[in-house]
Amino acid sequence: MVRNSKVNQVILIILDDVRAEHLFKLINEGKLPNMRNLVENGISCSNCVTSYPAITFPCYGNIVTGSYSGYFPKEGNALPLYHWLNRKDPPSTSKKPPFIRNYGDRSQLLKANKDIGKNVKTIFEQIPEGNILSSSCFLFRGAYFVVGKSVYDVEAIFKHLIEAFEHPETYFPNKEVPILSVGYVFQTDDLMHELGFDHTNYINLIVECDRYLGSLMNTLKKTGYYDSTAIGLISDHGNFKAKKIVDLEPFFQEKGLIPYNPEKGTGDFDCNIGSMGFFNFPGDTWQHHPSIQQMQKFKVSGKGKQGMNLFNTLWEIPGVKYMYYRDDENKPEKGIIHIEYLDKNSGKKRHGMIEYRGFGKDQQAKYTYEGNDFYQYSDNEKSAKILDSKFHILEEWLEATNHINFPIIIDQIPRYFKNPRSCDIIISTLGEYGFNYDHGVTQSASPFIHDIGIRECMIVPFIIGGSPEFPQKELKYCKTTDMVPTLLELLGIKPHSSVIGKSVFNYP
Numbered sequence: 001m002v003r004n005s006k007v008n009q010v011i012l013i014i015l016d017d018v019r020a021e022h023l024f025k026l027i028n029e030g031k032l033p034n035m036r037n038l039v040e041n042g043i044s045c046s047n048c049v050t051s052y053p054a055i056t057f058p059c060y061g062n063i064v065t066g067s068y069s070g071y072f073p074k075e076g077n078a079l080p081l082y083h084w085l086n087r088k089d090p091p092s093t094s095k096k097p098p099f100i101r102n103y104g105d106r107s108q109l110l111k112a113n114k115d116i117g118k119n120v121k122t123i124f125e126q127i128p129e130g131n132i133l134s135s136s137c138f139l140f141r142g143a144y145f146v147v148g149k150s151v152y153d154v155e156a157i158f159k160h161l162i163e164a165f166e167h168p169e170t171y172f173p174n175k176e177v178p179i180l181s182v183g184y185v186f187q188t189d190d191l192m193h194e195l196g197f198d199h200t201n202y203i204n205l206i207v208e209c210d211r212y213l214g215s216l217m218n219t220l221k222k223t224g225y226y227d228s229t230a231i232g233l234i235s236d237h238g239n240f241k242a243k244k245i246v247d248l249e250p251f252f253q254e255k256g257l258i259p260y261n262p263e264k265g266t267g268d269f270d271c272n273i274g275s276m277g278f279f280n281f282p283g284d285t286w287q288h289h290p291s292i293q294q295m296q297k298f299k300v301s302g303k304g305k306q307g308m309n310l311f312n313t314l315w316e317i318p319g320v321k322y323m324y325y326r327d328d329e330n331k332p333e334k335g336i337i338h339i340e341y342l343d344k345n346s347g348k349k350r351h352g353m354i355e356y357r358g359f360g361k362d363q364q365a366k367y368t369y370e371g372n373d374f375y376q377y378s379d380n381e382k383s384a385k386i387l388d389s390k391f392h393i394l395e396e397w398l399e400a401t402n403h404i405n406f407p408i409i410i411d412q413i414p415r416y417f418k419n420p421r422s423c424d425i426i427i428s429t430l431g432e433y434g435f436n437y438d439h440g441v442t443q444s445a446s447p448f449i450h451d452i453g454i455r456e457c458m459i460v461p462f463i464i465g466g467s468p469e470f471p472q473k474e475l476k477y478c479k480t481t482d483m484v485p486t487l488l489e490l491l492g493i494k495p496h497s498s499v500i501g502k503s504v505f506n507y508p
């Protein structure tokens with residue numbers, strides 16, 4: 001195959017849960033000499049915007065596909081969140097109630113490969129021919145050789161990447177080195193939740209990854225592949241520390257709201273909450289999303305108050321600053337997401353709207369509000385310009401909001417709610433409170449979380465280096481869905497039509 005390519009091989013390393021500011025600080029302090037080498041001899045961005053919410057799914061799935069959640073019967077990668085309820089459009093008529101998907105359950109994790117939409121392609125599937133290595137990826141649809149179906153240590157993840165160049169014959173019958181290798185380091189995320197982003201063990205693990213990266217680079221040099229290989233490095237999201245941790249189990253008990261039981265199809269609500277909460281309620285049945293009126297006059301199954309206004313009830317959760325919910329008339333191609341928020345000055349509840357139309361790259365979104373602009377876009381000259389009550393595409397939101405809190409959120413919220421698997425009401429405490437409550441149970445008291453739209457969560461590192469073919473370039477901004485099309489361009493391969501990101505070589 002003749003390709004107009006800059007390199008013959010690409011290697012992508014995804015470090016889970018690393019903020020751009022933390023990684024670049026360590027690089028500047030000289031603690032990550034090999035990553036520094038990639039930055040100094042390649043393309044880098046310390047202002048790469050991930051998808052919203054800043055949770056492993058959707059973020060990691062979006063990196064690997066170069067697309068976002070969406071109305072997956074038609075477009076989008078179908079992975080709305082780490083937790084979701086299997087509701088369909090139109091609603092299933094099955095007597096069996098919808099299951100709860102929870103990728104935090106190791107036995108369900110690899111089901112992501114089945115859950116992912118048929119209208120998108122993973123990076124593995126976008127490579128037309130050649131050997132492909134997935135080292136420890138959860139999402140590996142299309143990879144010819146897959147390792148990491150069980151829990152590997154970090155050294156093993158890199159060892160496979162190295163071995164595939166030293167001894168390709170152990171992996172591939174044609175004895176050729178892989179054209180694409182992807183290594184996914186999830187242990188950084190485990191340590192962040194357990195110990196925090198400032199803990200020595202977490203930082204040391206990033207330093208360790210740098211050392212293994214150095215071994216990989218040495219192997220590429222030794223085997224003569226370095227000059228023809230691009231190495232990409234990215235993270236799925238950042239993180240933050242919640243100010244207060246509260247156990248929500250007593251709150252729901254007091255309200256008489258019973259958690260959903262997917263085996264029996266009973267219960268009033270399903271939710272998972274870090275600092276943001278994603279609530280599902282039954283409509284006509286659990287297969288149906290409820291209407292706004294059904295949520296305003298909710299029929300509680302237990303001893304709770306009949307005709308409960310769920311919106312008011314959720315506002316009683318400590319620290320809630322805003323909520324999102326979809327309009328009853330929404331269609332995949334056009335609709336409204338309602339925003340309720342507390343006015344900073346008056347403390348009164350206000351209403352805003354995100355209107356959307358179109359799909360994929362062409363999706364446009366418009367943001368209007370009463371009173372104060374909740375996102376504070378109006379406080380900044382550049383972002384204030386986009387508050388013109390007009391529809392804008394993702395690239396315009398990115399250009400206008402990449403430098404402030406809540407980057408590209410107006411584009412992202414409709415992509416989430418269009419997905420039939422999305423929840424009915426989102427709440428957020430904006431990091432003031434953390435709850436760690438999933439499906440009826442408080443899981444932990446760790447204040448180290450990631451989900452909200454602040455920069456600490458939304459801005460990740462983006463680095464591509466290796467081959468001396470690359471120009472040295474520092475990008476002002478980019479987005480995580482740009483990684484796949486950039487690596488494909490380096491290989492001389494056209495990305496699949498579902499890819500929403502663009503090659504970073506096309507940025508000014």
Ligand SMILES: [Zn+2]
Nearest residue numbers: 016017056236
């Ligand atoms: Zn993650």
